[in-house]
Amino acid sequence: DSGVTQTPKHLITATGQRVTLRCSPRSGDLSVYWYQQSLDQGLQFLIQYYNGEERAKGNILERFSAQQFPDLHSELNLSSLELGDSALYFCASSVGQEVIDEQYFGPGTRLTVT
């Protein structure tokens, strides 16, 4: 158990809908990272937040957005969902803001768009 929690574990929704994925980092960690893993694209880094502020941005689509709240939990919002958004979404956390810090991964949320 990494100490990082993600909810929900599974999510099934229809195209065009909007969903919110939630992540709670390990106690004491200030950074949260979001990743997407799909069958065709593999793992992709989406975005990092550090202590409430966006720290780094990767391959995040404009239809996706994220935020980190004062209690350090983070939410990833996915809107206008497409079939291709079906994937595993992982969040990870680390103590510092540098990506070189060791990251602890959550169990993931499996999103299925039908």
Place this chain on the structure above:
Amino acid sequence: KNEVEQSPQNLTAQEGEFITINCSYSVGISALHWLQQHPGGGIVSLFMLSSGKKKHGRLIATINIQEKHSSLHITASHPRDSAVYICAVLNSGGSNYKLTFGKGTLLTVKP
């Protein structure tokens, strides 16, 4: 050509064997990350390294910046090491950040 290439794609070993997984990249990097993904999907960060060598238990990771190559070694392999091993290279500077993942190496260790 992908920026990050891993070899082999699939590897089957007998318990106790010494295993090497390779990662080559074509761009300048700040650091390289090795990850392990278990059959159930969970991901564990193994190493983040920018030079030299790191060791943790039976796992050793090395990187040669000049040759743009990293290796992950597993000594005395065990069936519980069966997993997908993924390398990722990081280019970062300020708020610019690019993390590119390899496609992974599927390792199966047979008892």
